[in-house]
Every structure is written in C-alpha cells, then in structure tokens.
Amino acid sequence: MNYSFSEENYLKAIYHLEQYLKGEVSTNAIADKMDTKPSSVTDMVQKLADKDLLTYKKYKGVLLTAKGKKIAASVIRKHRLWEVFLVEKLNFHWDEVHEIAEQLEHIQSEELVKRLDNFLGNPDFDPHGDPIPDPQGNVKKTEKKLLSECLKNQRGICVGVKESSGEFLQYLDKKNISIGTKITVLGKEFFDGSMVIQVGQDQFFISKVIAENLYVQTS
Amino acid sequence: MNYSFSEENYLKAIYHLEQYLKGEVSTNAIADKMDTKPSSVTDMVQKLADKDLLTYKKYKGVLLTAKGKKIAASVIRKHRLWEVFLVEKLNFHWDEVHEIAEQLEHIQSEELVKRLDNFLGNPDFDPHGDPIPDPQGNVKKTEKKLLSECLKNQRGICVGVKESSGEFLQYLDKKNISIGTKITVLGKEFFDGSMVIQVGQDQFFISKVIAENLYVQTS
DNA sequence: TCCTAATTTTAGGCAAAGCTAAAAAAATAA
DNA sequence: TTATTTTTTTAGCTTTGCCTAAAATTAGGA
Numbered sequence: 366m367n368y369s370f371s372e373e374n375y376l377k378a379i380y381h382l383e384q385y386l387k388g389e390v391s392t393n394a395i396a397d398k399m400d401t402k403p404s405s406v407t408d409m410v411q412k413l414a415d416k417d418l419l420t421y422k423k424y425k426g427v428l429l430t431a432k433g434k435k436i437a438a439s440v441i442r443k444h445r446l447w448e449v450f451l452v453e454k455l456n457f458h459w460d461e462v463h464e465i466a467e468q469l470e471h472i473q474s475e476e477l478v479k480r481l482d483n484f485l486g487n488p489d490f491d492p493h494g495d496p497i498p499d500p501q502g503n504v505k506k507t508e509k510k511l512l513s514e515c516l517k518n519q520r521g522i523c524v525g526v527k528e529s530s531g532e533f534l535q536y537l538d539k540k541n542i543s544i545g546t547k548i549t550v551l552g553k554e555f556f557d558g559s560m561v562i563q564v565g566q567d568q569f570f571i572s573k574v575i576a577e578n579l580y581v582q583t584s
Numbered sequence: 585m586n587y588s589f590s591e592e593n594y595l596k597a598i599y600h601l602e603q604y605l606k607g608e609v610s611t612n613a614i615a616d617k618m619d620t621k622p623s624s625v626t627d628m629v630q631k632l633a634d635k636d637l638l639t640y641k642k643y644k645g646v647l648l649t650a651k652g653k654k655i656a657a658s659v660i661r662k663h664r665l666w667e668v669f670l671v672e673k674l675n676f677h678w679d680e681v682h683e684i685a686e687q688l689e690h691i692q693s694e695e696l697v698k699r700l701d702n703f704l705g706n707p708d709f710d711p712h713g714d715p716i717p718d719p720q721g722n723v724k725k726t727e728k729k730l731l732s733e734c735l736k737n738q739r740g741i742c743v744g745v746k747e748s749s750g751e752f753l754q755y756l757d758k759k760n761i762s763i764g765t766k767i768t769v770l771g772k773e774f775f776d777g778s779m780v781i782q783v784g785q786d787q788f789f790i791s792k793v794i795a796e797n798l799y800v801q802t803s
Numbered sequence: 804t805c806c807t808a809a810t811t812t813t814a815g816g817c818a819a820a821g822c823t824a825a826a827a828a829a830a831t832a833a
Numbered sequence: 834t835t836a837t838t839t840t841t842t843t844a845g846c847t848t849t850g851c852c853t854a855a856a857a858t859t860a861g862g863a
Contacts (some may be wrong), residue, residue: 804863805862805863806862806863807861807862808841808859808860808861808862809846809858809860809861810857810858810859810860811856811857811858811859812855812856812857812858813854813855813856813857814853814854814855815852815853815854815855816836816851816852816853817850817851817852817853818849818850818851818852819848819849819850820847820848820849821846821847821848821849822845822846822847822848823844823845823846823847824843824844824845824846825842825843825844825845826841826843826844827840827841827842827843828834828839828840828841828842828843829838829839829840829841829851830837830838830840831835831836831837831838831839832836832838832847832848833834833835833836833837
C-alpha cells in the first residue's frame, strides 16, 4: 500500500500528538498542528479510519491503529535519517534541515532507506537528539529530562531540544550548545525559573523558556 | 515560483521530446511519453502556456520557452545528480535508480542541489552516461556516436546508453559493459547490422538492436 | 439545571489533474 | 476534390484535499 503525502503528514502529526497528549487526539489539535481547518481534518480522519489507520469516534477524537502507528513511525524514521544525511554528509546546519527533510520523508523505497541507514552508520539519533525509529517502528526511549528539571550543581549532557525552531537553534549555537555539550547548573532562581549555567569555559544566564526546551541526560 | 510534480514532469517530457524531434512536440507524443490521455495533455499544456513555460498553438504542438527549458533542465539536473548519489554513495546498481530519482528530482531546495553536487565531486555525467545540466541549465554536448555507426576495427569507449530499460542494462552487465568500458569492433555484418566486438578478453556477437542503443566515444 | 460558548461535523464549493465521449480540425487516400 | 481516418480539442465528470458557512454536539458557567 502507498499513501499520499497528505495522508502521511496526518499520520505523523497524530503520532506526535498522541505521544504528547498520551491519549485521544482532538480534531482541533490536529488542525492546529497541521495548519488547516478542523473541517478538513474531519474529512481526512474519516478517510484514514476507512483505511484502518486510526479509530475515530465522532466528537471523541482519534487514536492510531497499529498499522497507522507503523506508517507514521516509518515516515519519522525517514525524516530523521535524511536529517542526519543533510547534517553529516552535506554539512547543513541543524537548524536548516527540517524543511528539506519534510520533503524527503515521503520518498518511497524500502531499499533506499535501508541503504541510507547503512551509509550513515545506522545512527540512533537525529541531529536534534531525537531517536530514529527502527525499521519495525520501535523507538528507543531515553531517560532524558528537561534542563529546567535539573537542580543546582547538577550536570548533564545535552541530548535534544523540545522546540526546534530556527530562532531557538540559532540561540543555542550562539551559546555553543549542541548535542553532546556538557552543561552544569551553577544556580537556579526559583522565582522565575531562570538559571546560571556553565558551558565549556563560559558561564551565563538563561531564562526559564530556554531551560524548558533543552533535554539533558544526567548521569 | 514553485511548480507541481505534474507540471515538472510535463516540462521534462516535453524537453526530451523537443530534443529528440528537433521541433514542435505534438499532443499525442506527450500523451504517449507520459502515459496519459491526449485530452489531459491539452489541459495541462494550456495551463503551462498561461504560465509562459511554453508556446502553444492549437493543433500545432508546443515549444518550451526559455523559462520552461530552464525549469526542465533543473529537474533533469536533479534527477541525474541523485542517480549519481544512489550509485556512487549507496551502491545501487545503475538499472535500479531511475524510479527513485523520479521522486527525488522534485525535491525543492537550491541549496540542497548545490551541496549534493559538491558532495558528489561535481560530476558531469550520470551513471548511464547522460550529461548533467549545469545550474544555468546548459548541457555539455559530447561527440558520442552509436556503436552501430562504428566501422570494423574501430575502437570506442562506452559513454552512454540510448535505451535504459532494466532488461537492457542487465544484458550489458552480463556482458561486462558499463560506462568507461573499451569496445573494439572486430566484425560487422552489413546484412543484419550485427557485430562481433571485443570487451576486455571476451569476444562476442551482438545484434543490431544492441549496437543501436550503445553510445561510444571514438578517439 | 439551563444557557452560552467552544468544538466538531455536515453541506456545499473550489482547484488540480486525471478520465471518457463527442465534436472539430487536419491529414491522408481515393 | 471529396471522403475517410487520425489527431486534437472541448465538454462534462471524478477524486483528492482543501475551504467557508451553517448545523449539531459537547462542555462550562451561573
């Protein structure tokens, strides 16, 4: 079976929302995420339900079926593999690859994905630290937490970002923070959630917003 | 301006036909090449004319404008660069890459193409020996000729194929002929156009059909 | 509870890109 | 030249994926 770009995009969006919401995904949530109108979502969701890719109860939201999850995971797998390619092989910057990967993720060829994965050395994570689903659609769970959850004097390795807008990634670059960077919390202000952290030789202040969008792995 | 997959495919097909026919391209010719109905071609051709990508006179066929040619060449450039990538980097066989490149050729990103070209070492030819248009859409003309035009005792280097069906390419593989292979014409039968050729240590018979689909460069 | 507000669905339309069937034009043959 | 065949176009319909506006349902507040 082959699915259209649009169908794949819906499945991907619903997959992400389902994880984030830990349950049924509402029509409006999908419309927001995909930048379309709720009525369009209802249409598509009914078609996807007909194809057994998700379960849909009027007014109650949707849940992906195993089949739907598998397709979504495969699209995400392709997206993230291509991102690795763009950054590792073509030397793109991590904040430039999303749009291109949005297109490449729809290329259909099992063989291509297999060979690309191999060519890239079977990476486990994309350039933003997000895990790459395996060919069966399984995702390795990592014990990462938000930097904002860290306490004073705790130390962690940056393993991912929550937000991945260009502005945010560029901010991180300016501060020399990327995947693998060691971060130490020197101080934390409970009043506004801001922190003083150490990155390499530099010590600086970051706001709560930043800390809430950076994932670290603490040992 | 961005063009749809369909528009790009029409432009590409017309570009090839225009070169082959050395003049106006008829509705039926396009329909044949694209495996659609003439009525669909008429529709699309009118749209492309409205966008100044080709000139169209009812019942008289079409010709690409400079703008149309440039877009077609850029799609062909992408197609051929991706083919190089698939063969050189992912170790695909030259008869397996066409379909995948048909998809990849529509990915939109100037920067991606630039970097891919660079990553591949700015190749001039794709794995089938076809020239890769430069970023401005110019194509290097090579002084290649068909093997069938060679005379007895002439020697050439295989630089391309005319047909590129899987069957034909697989036949060439079996005979150890690929781009760069040296071929010597040992004998030629004028009656049926068949030949006896030498490839490496092997000498064998080939039919006219084969000789008419192999391009060689003679020194 | 009942009423209002928010969410979701339905109904009806639109553009892209294809199709079939019929009409029109061009090309070919007698 | 006229008749027939081929090519091309037109007209009208389908599907996909989106939209707006209106109706239906659910949720929240007094």
